[in-house]
Amino acid sequence: MTMLESYLTLKAEYEIIPMDADDCHAVSILHGESFARPWGDGEFYSLLSQDNVFGFVARQTNAFLKKPLPGFVLARQIAGEAEILTIAVQAKVGRTGLGWRLMQAAMREAKLRGGESIFLxxxxxxxxxxxxYRKLGFEKVGERRGYYKDxxxxxxxxxxxxxxxR
Structure with missing residues (x-):
């Protein structure tokens, strides 16, 4: 295999790191690609500015050029309960385990902050x-009919x- 061939077939590697204010623009772009009602930079910044809100982003570690953000998760923890506010993974990297890793990071952080359960x-x-979500051990506890509109x-x-x- 030539060096060019190995570069072209390089499997993407990702690190999961805490989300910060500088990520809000990239996160809002991915959110807009993923949801019918996108959240803007300001909404993400406002949420992330709250002490009880935390998030994680995925960054490709073996890319030569800067690439769009492949995934993120945003969550909130209050009084023993945590909630996934939103999560998105680029369609082209879906089913690669990135969503699993983001959710694991959010669940670990929620538990560290005193969360006993997490909802979404x-x-x-x-x-x-x-x-x-089912593979991660989530179970249905309710439903809201007519909640989403595409x-x-x-x-x-x-x-x-x-x-x-726990």
């Missing part, structure tokens, strides 16, 4: 996310899921 909401039609005006149900962190 997910569109009932989002099969890849549901599969991930760009075409269709509505779907949000499943409320919970995982014990």
């Amino acid at each position: 909401e997910v569109d009932d039609g989002n099969a890849p996310a549901l599969g991930l 760009a075409h005006g269709s509505v779907s149900t949000a499943l409320v899921m919970k995982r014990v962190l």
